[in-house]
Each structure stands twice: as structure tokens, then as C-alpha cells.
Amino acid sequence: MSGVPRMYATPLTSNQTNEKSSKGAEGPHLQDLPQNSPQALMKPGAVSTVPNIFKEVRGDWVLFHPVYTPEELHAVEVMHREAKTLSDTIAYNFVKLARWGFDVISGYKHKPMPPNASVLTVEELRKGGYIMDDRQWLKRFLFLESIAAVPGMVAATLRHLRSLRLMRRDSGWIHTLLEEAENERMHLMTFMTLRNPSYFFRALVLGAQGVFYNAFFLCYLVSPRTCHRFVGHLEEEAVLTYTRCIKEIENGRIPEWTSLPAPEIAKDYWRLGDDAKFLDVIYAVRSDESTHRFVNHSLANLNYKTDVNPFALREPDMNVKGSTLWCVHSSPSENGTDEIFLPDQFRARRAEKYVEESHKIIEGSK
Numbered sequence: 005m006s007g008v009p010r011m012y013a014t015p016l017t018s019n020q021t022n023e024k025s026s027k028g029a030e031g032p033h034l035q036d037l038p039q040n041s042p043q044a045l046m047k048p049g050a051v052s053t054v055p056n057i058f059k060e061v062r063g064d065w066v067l068f069h070p071v072y073t074p075e076e077l078h079a080v081e082v083m084h085r086e087a088k089t090l091s092d093t094i095a096y097n098f099v100k101l102a103r104w105g106f107d108v109i110s111g112y113k114h115k116p117m118p119p120n121a122s123v124l125t126v127e128e129l130r131k132g133g134y135i136m137d138d139r140q141w142l143k144r145f146l147f148l149e150s151i152a153a154v155p156g157m158v159a160a161t162l163r164h165l166r167s168l169r170l171m172r173r174d175s176g177w178i179h180t181l182l183e184e185a186e187n188e189r190m191h192l193m194t195f196m197t198l199r200n201p202s203y204f205f206r207a208l209v210l211g212a213q214g215v216f217y218n219a220f221f222l223c224y225l226v227s228p229r230t231c232h233r234f235v236g237h238l239e240e241e242a243v244l245t246y247t248r249c250i251k252e253i254e255n256g257r258i259p260e261w262t263s264l265p266a267p268e269i270a271k272d273y274w275r276l277g278d279d280a281k282f283l284d285v286i287y288a289v290r291s292d293e294s295t296h297r298f299v300n301h302s303l304a305n306l307n308y309k310t311d312v313n314p315f316a317l318r319e320p321d322m323n324v325k326g327s328t329l330w331c332v333h334s335s336p337s338e339n340g341t342d343e344i345f346l347p348d349q350f351r352a353r354r355a356e357k358y359v360e361e362s363h364k365i366i367e368g369s370k
């Protein structure tokens with residue numbers, strides 16, 4: 005672990021299977037939280053894992069996933085984490101390669117706007133290849149989501165097998181990874197309500213899945229840390245893509261989506277209002293991507309063999325996840341910046357504080 009930033013001062017490591025169990029370290033549940041906690045379930049015995057920020061809680065057949073307040077939806081920033089180690093550099097270069105392949109497959113070309121863009125109509129801009137139409141955006145989303153749902157499932161599978169093989173506790177990683185995989189799949193299911201992809205497109209997804217699943221599987225066997233870093237960077241790209249899309253819709257450049265209602269599946273999944281629009285769905289999806297970005301960059305900072313997943317019991321809200329890329333331990337006395345905090349350091353401290361609180365909850369329940 006030398007040279008790798010730690011997430012917190014005193015690492016919380018896995019218990020042996022014969023040690024006393026503690027809440028949150030293995031398969032935690034929101035019911036473990038105090039009843040007056042904002043994340044506690046609204047009614048005892050409810051199977052929903054949706055936080056009680058909404059009046060009505062229905063049974064929920066999906067895994068835990070965040071439901072965002074309107075303020076959280078707007079708290080997401082486009083961010084990029086600079087590589088600090090060789091493994092970081094490898095991970096980022098793989099993302100650049102994946103991005104290039106993805107651009108080729110989805111036919112995306114970034115063409116700078118012409119000087120007279122403000123006087124051109126949407127049709128003229130589309131004809132000139134300066135902006136994408138709704139079908140091109142959807143094609144991009146569908147391909148992106150069909151791939152994005154793979155890493156969480158692969159990582160969860162391998163951690164599951166590792167736990168079986170070594171007969172050791174997993175320390176709460178599997179569930180977070182499965183949640184991520186399902187969350188990405190729900191993105192795909194949501195966008196599928198708007199388009200029925202061609203057989204050619206499906207064949208491309210099939211081929212890409214075959215290659216990516218196996219490649220990620222092998223890479224995760226070699227270096228889980230590099231793989232989580234890779235996903236962290238991939239999610240940076242996803243946040244960027246959805247942020248661009250939001251801007252385009254709000255600037256009236258995708259008129260088909262200006263007042264398009266949200267699909268029912270999305271209203272149910274993210275607990276959106278009856279009058280929710282497709283734009284609200286894109287905001288929610290972007291927030292999810294920001295969650296994956298934060299979680300994966302953070303997991304890449306952990307020792308995958310011994311550390312407990314700090315997000316097993318709870319997750320920070322979007323004000324932390326949307327503007328922070330990773331959790332690092334950097335105490336003022338260590339780096340000599342007792343008085344001066346750069347914005348990034350401040351953000352890292354805020355995230356670190358959150359993680360430390362989570363560990364106190366877990367430790368307190370031992």
C-alpha cells in the first residue's frame with residue numbers, strides 16, 4: 005500500500021468470519037439506521053429501500069439506489085482526476101481508447117461550432133454536423149449504458165467468488181457493485197422505451213459485450229484497483245456526456261425532447277413527479293453517473309483485500325459526490341497545509357469526513 009493515498013486515518017479492515025459481527029460491514033440494511041434518520045424507512049417492515057424524502061413509499065423490487073432532491077440534481081460538476089501512479093495512467097489511457105472506439109461505433113464527431121452558430125437554425129446546425137439529433141443522442145446513450153452495466157457485475161462476481169474461495173467476509177463491496185450494475189441497467193431500460201435498436205446495433209452491443217466482459221474480468225483478476233480507477237474515469241466521461249446533453253436540451257437544440265414526458269419506468273425508479281420531463285430523467289441519470297464516479301475513484305484508493313467498503317452502510321449526498329472525485333487521507337500536519345486549503349483539498353476533506361463518520365457508525369455497532 006505504500007505510496008497509495010488512504011481513505012482515512014485508521015483503516016477499518018474486514019472481520020474474520022468467526023469474529024463478532026458488526027452492522028454495515030457485511031450486507032447492511034437501511035433498517036439498521038435510527039428511525040429518525042433521514043435515510044431510515046418510512047414504515048416498519050417496508051421492503052422499499054427508498055429514502056423517506058418522498059411522502060409515499062412503495063414496495064421496491066430493485067436494489068438500493070439514491071433518489072435525489074431537486075437541489076442534488078443540480079449539484080453535479082464535470083471533473084477529472086489527474087493520474088498519480090502508473091496504474092492510474094494505464095487506467096486513464098484505457099478509457100481514452102474505449103472513448104475512441106465508442107465514438108467510432110456511435111458515429112460521433114466533435115465539430116467546433118461555426119462563428120455564426122447563434123443565427124443558424126437547429127436544422128442547419130444538424131445538417132452541418134455541428135450538433136446531434138435525438139436519434140444520435142439515444143444511440144450514444146444506449147451503447148454507453150449497455151457497456152457501463154458490465155464492470156459492477158464482473159467485480160461483484162469476482163469478489164463473490166473470492167469470498168467463497170477464501171471463506172472470508174467480503175466487507176460490503178459486493179452489494180455496492182451489484183447496485184451499480186443494476187443502476188446502469190435501469191438507465192438502459194429507461195432509454196429503451198424511446199427507441200427500438202436495429203439488429204445491426206444489437207450485434208455491435210453483443211460483440212462489444214463479449215470483448216469487454218472478458219477483458220474486464222481478466223484485468224480485475226490482475227489489478228482490482230486499476231479497474232476501479234478505470235471505471236472512475238469512464239464515469240467522468242459519462243457525466244460529461246450527460247452534462248452536454250442537458251445543455252443542448254436547455255438551449256433548445258434537441259427540440260424533440262424539450263417537453264417530452266419522462267417514461268413511466270423512470271418516474272417509478274427515481275420517484276419523479278407525474279409531470280416529470282425527459283430532461284429530469286437526464287438529470288437523474290447524470291447524478292447516478294456522478295455517484296459511480298465518486299464510489300469507484302474511492303474504491304480504487306482502498307486496499308481491496310482488507311478494507312471495509314465505506315459506502316456499504318450509507319452514501320454521501322450529491323453535494324459531496326457531485327463535486328468530489330475521491331476520498332483521500334491528507335491530514336494538515338502531514339502535508340504542512342495547516343492554514344491554507346485549496347478547493348480540491350477542502351472537497352477531499354469533506355468527503356473524508358463523511359467516510360470517517362461512516363466508520364464510526366460501523367465501529368460503534370461492534
Ligand SMILES: [Fe+2]
Binds near residue numbers: 191242293
Ligand atoms: Fe449509466
Ligand SMILES: [Fe+2]
Binds near residue numbers: 292
Ligand atoms: Fe455510470
